[in-house]
Amino acid sequence: MAKRLLLVMTLALATSAIAPGAASAGAGLMGAAGGVTVSGSPYRYVAISPGFPGKLTPHALTVVERIDRRNGRVDRWWYLRGFYYVPAVAYDGSGGGLSADGRTLVLSRFSTASPRPMTKLAILRTDLYLRHPVRPGQHRPRHAITRITLHGAFNVNAISPDGSTVFLTHQAVHPIHRSPSSRAGPSYATSFEVRALDTASGQLLPRPIGERGERMAGLPISRATSPDGRWTYTLYDDYRKTPLIEALDTVGRRAIHIALPGLPGKAGRNLFLLKLRLKSAGRELVLLSWPATEGGRPQQVLSIETKNLEKRKPAPTANLLGRNSIAGRSADGRPIDLHQLGDSAIEGKLLIFGCVHGDECAASGIEPLRNGCPDPRADIYLVPNLNPDGAAEGTRLNSRGVDLNRNFPSGWKPIGSRGDPQYSGPRPSSEPETRLAKRLVRQLQPKVTVWFHQHQASRPLVRAWGQSAPAARHLARMAKLPFHLLPWPAGTAPNWQNHSFPGTSSFVVELPPGQLSDSLRSRLSRSLDRLGREVGKD
Numbered sequence: 001m002a003k004r005l006l007l008v009m010t011l012a013l014a015t016s017a018i019a020p021g022a023a024s025a026g027a028g029l030m031g032a033a034g035g036v037t038v039s040g041s042p043y044r045y046v047a048i049s050p051g052f053p054g055k056l057t058p059h060a061l062t063v064v065e066r067i068d069r070r071n072g073r074v075d076r077w078w079y080l081r082g083f084y085y086v087p088a089v090a091y092d093g094s095g096g097g098l099s100a101d102g103r104t105l106v107l108s109r110f111s112t113a114s115p116r117p118m119t120k121l122a123i124l125r126t127d128l129y130l131r132h133p134v135r136p137g138q139h140r141p142r143h144a145i146t147r148i149t150l151h152g153a154f155n156v157n158a159i160s161p162d163g164s165t166v167f168l169t170h171q172a173v174h175p176i177h178r179s180p181s182s183r184a185g186p187s188y189a190t191s192f193e194v195r196a197l198d199t200a201s202g203q204l205l206p207r208p209i210g211e212r213g214e215r216m217a218g219l220p221i222s223r224a225t226s227p228d229g230r231w232t233y234t235l236y237d238d239y240r241k242t243p244l245i246e247a248l249d250t251v252g253r254r255a256i257h258i259a260l261p262g263l264p265g266k267a268g269r270n271l272f273l274l275k276l277r278l279k280s281a282g283r284e285l286v287l288l289s290w291p292a293t294e295g296g297r298p299q300q301v302l303s304i305e306t307k308n309l310e311k312r313k314p315a316p317t318a319n320l321l322g323r324n325s326i327a328g329r330s331a332d333g334r335p336i337d338l339h340q341l342g343d344s345a346i347e348g349k350l351l352i353f354g355c356v357h358g359d360e361c362a363a364s365g366i367e368p369l370r371n372g373c374p375d376p377r378a379d380i381y382l383v384p385n386l387n388p389d390g391a392a393e394g395t396r397l398n399s400r401g402v403d404l405n406r407n408f409p410s411g412w413k414p415i416g417s418r419g420d421p422q423y424s425g426p427r428p429s430s431e432p433e434t435r436l437a438k439r440l441v442r443q444l445q446p447k448v449t450v451w452f453h454q455h456q457a458s459r460p461l462v463r464a465w466g467q468s469a470p471a472a473r474h475l476a477r478m479a480k481l482p483f484h485l486l487p488w489p490a491g492t493a494p495n496w497q498n499h500s501f502p503g504t505s506s507f508v509v510e511l512p513p514g515q516l517s518d519s520l521r522s523r524l525s526r527s528l529d530r531l532g533r534e535v536g537k538d
Contacts, residue, residue, distance in 0.1 A: 031085030031108075035067075036095030039227045041102045042069055045126070049083045064107070064124060076126075080145055084109050084122050087156035090223040090234060092275055097156050097166075100229025103127050104163025104199065106156050119154040121166070122147055123199050148202040157194060160250040161229035166197045167209065167250060191217045196253055209248070209255050216246075216257075224276040224285060231306065233278075233285055237271045242339065245276070245285075245304075258304070259341060259374060274301065282306060304376075327383065328436040332399045334388040336436060340381050341367075341374035341532075348535040350380045351446035352528065353437065356405050356453060356493070358390020358397065362516045363452035363509070368528035378532030381444055386433050396421055398431055405453075406489070407434045408496035415490070424491050441497055447535045449506040450475070450528070451493055454513055460520065464507035468498050471505035471531075479527040481509070 035046035044067045049060070062084040066076040084107040089096035097106035109120035128144035153171040160166075169192040193216070194209040218238035225232050232248045247256040273290045275298075285306050288298040327338035352368065355361035364384040369375070385391055389399035397403055397419070406415055406424035415424040429435050441449065448471050462479075463486045464472030476483035488495035497506035509524070516524075 032088040032093055032095030034093060034095060036086050036098045036105070037069065038098050038100050038102060038229060039225075043067065043075075043102065044069055045086060045098060045105055047084055047086045047107060049085075062107070064105070066126065078124060078144055080107075080122055082109055082120070084120075089157060089232075090220040091272065092222045094223040096223070097159055099159050099163035100161035101163065104159065106159060106166050106199075108156055116151065117153045119150045119152065119168075120147065121150070121154075121156075121197075123166075146199075146202070148197070150197075150204070154195070157234075158225075158232045158248055158250050159229075164199055165250065165253070166199055167248060168195050168197055168204075169193070170195050170208075194248070194255060205253075209253055218243075221271055222274060222276040224278045226278065226282045226306070228282075233276055233306075235271075235274060235276050235287065243271060245287075247306075259339060260302075278306075327440060328432065330387070330389045330398065331432050332389045334392070336383065336386060336388060336433070338381060338383055338440070340379070341369070342378040342380050342536075343376050344379055346377070346379040346536040348379065348537065349444055349446040350378065350528070350532040350535045351441065351444055351449040352380065352382045353386050353449070353451045353493075354383065355385040355391060356387055356451060357403070358387045358393060358395050360396070360452075360454035360511075361385060361391050362454055362511050362514065363524070364391075366452070366516075366521060366524055366528070368525055368532055375529055375533055378529065378536050380528070380532040381440070381446065383437075383440070386437055397423065398433055400425075400431065402431050404431060404433050404437075405451075405493055406491040407431050408438070408491050408493050410496040410499045411488070411490040411492075413490045428491070437493060438496070441501070445501070445504075447504055448531065449494070449497055449504070450531075451506070451508045453508055453510050455510045456513060457510075458512050460509065460511045462507065462509050464494075464505075466498055467502070468494060468505040468507040472507035475507075475509070475527055475531055478530055479523045 031047070035044045037044040046065050046067065048063050048065065050063065060082050062080055062082060064078045064080075064084075065074045067073070068075050086095050087097045087106065087108045088094060097108075098104070103126055105124040105126055107122040107124060109122070123146040125144045125146075150168075154168040155171070156166065157169050158167040171192045196205040196209055197203070198205065216236065216238070218236040221235045221237055223232060223234050230249065230251050232250065234246045234248070235243065236246060237243050243260045245258045245260065247258065249255070275288050275290060277286050277288055278284065279286055283306055285304045287301045287303075289301050290298045326335045328336050330336060350368075352366075354364040354366055368378075368380050368382070374380075387398055387404055390397055393399070401418040401420075401423055402425040403415075403420075403422045406412075406422050407428065407430060409428040412424060412428040415422050417423060425431060425434075429438065459482065461482045461484050462472050462476035463484045465485060465487050469485060473483045475481075488498075494506040494508060497504065511520075
């Protein structure tokens with residue numbers, strides 16, 4: 001009795017001694033200062049470490065308390081050696097690790113510096129107490145806590161409703177590819193993948209979770225969980241490149257990524273003022289923007305029906321690059337990005353090349369969005385810049401002095417020599433950028449492909465020939481642009497695609513020199529978004 005009283009007094013002192021700064025520091029991705037609860041549960045779980053070595057207690061110790069939310073009393077507690085914490089799953093302080101049935105709680109151990117990173121987990125069964133002495137004729141009851149050690153850096157991400165599977169983010173540091181001619185020293189980036197762990201065996205499942213198991217990067221900003229605990233929705237900033245929402249199915253063990261390329265502008269470029277919330281009993285996922293000043297009301301940025309996500313099939317293998325990824329590399333090793341907007345399960349696809357000539361890249365920033373977000377009724381693929389080497393040098397040609405839009409096979413013929421404005425290359429498809437564009441077209445099989453260029457005239461226009469004319473004329477009408485029926489020069493990309501894929505349309509939008517006006521950019525974005533929806537219906 002004296003020991004128990006001493007422990008309670010120590011816990012009370014430790015709880016009152018926690019400084020506000022310490023609590024806020026634990027509210028990051030390490031520990032959730034406010035503990036964790038689940039929908040419909042009368043309890044909240046918190047983890048308290050009464051001091052650190054040399055303070056209050058001579059040994060590392062963690063006490064887990066179950067607090068009755070109705071009266072604020074601690075009705076059950078457990079203790080374990082070591083400093084453990086209730087994991088935070090996002091930077092808004094959202095707590096995680098508690099199953100929807102309330103019977104399983106996952107705790108993580110404070111990390112310490114070591115040459116080889118290790119992660120320690122404690123799986124707590126909340127319906128059991130710690131081991132009790134065995135009475136005559138009784139079997140020793142099972143211990144309430146199971147410890148698991150993993151080699152590597154893992155963070156708790158989610159848990160299935162019955163507690164049978166824990167989802168972890170596995171962090172990895174890898175070198176960034178650079179051009180062989182680059183003199184810069186080695187550079188590294190951090191990424192992660194989602195892994196599933198079976199709580200009964202303590203073993204990781206062999207395959208990562210996600211669309212084709214792709215790695216991700218960025219910070220989890222906010223989290224929402226469905227009332228039944230099956231789905232978790234997490235907003236990632238992706239290092240402020242293209243934010244996305246990850247919908248994780250903890251029962252089906254799959255993840256769906258929804259890219260939000262127009263989000264930074266709508267959120268005032270401060271993504272950490274955003275929060276995910278569920279409405280209408282979990283049927284609607286909304287993203288709210290909190291004002292930077294106190295007293296202001298949050299504004300709804302977007303709304304998504306969760307049934308549209310839950311019914312969506314994982315990306316097919318033909319979707320070679322996921323939602324946002326690197327399609328390939330230029331002749332000098334620069335990355336060539338590919339963004340997928342909308343629902344990749346839709347058959348009719350729209351493919352857009354924003355820049356082919358390095359000094360004609362005004363359209364590289366065009367994003368076919370609906371109200372600033374991808375339209376779920378379309379499947380649009382966007383290559384912002386097929387010629388990053390030329391763009392870096394401010395030249396029409398790629399780094400090997402070839403005009404990419406004269407390097408395609410159909411109608412190819414030798415034109416000029418290296419460095420000439422329309423040099424067609426030593427042979428058809430000699431350039432890696434050309435071969436990459438052809439591979440994308442073959443694998444994606446788009447119904448319509450739009451290539452952006454810039455010409456010397458002051459007015460934009462849409463040009464096409466043959467089978468591509470009806471779709472090109474339709475886009476011109478939507479964007480309020482003039483249309484011209486013009487034959488294709490030799491070796492051009494639309495010429496090759498229209499000849500190689502009957503029944504599809506590939507055409508060019510010619511923009512005037514310089515930067516796009518806001519009005520033209522807006523018209524093109526809306527028209528491409530509408531074209532993507534119409535292609536998806538056809």
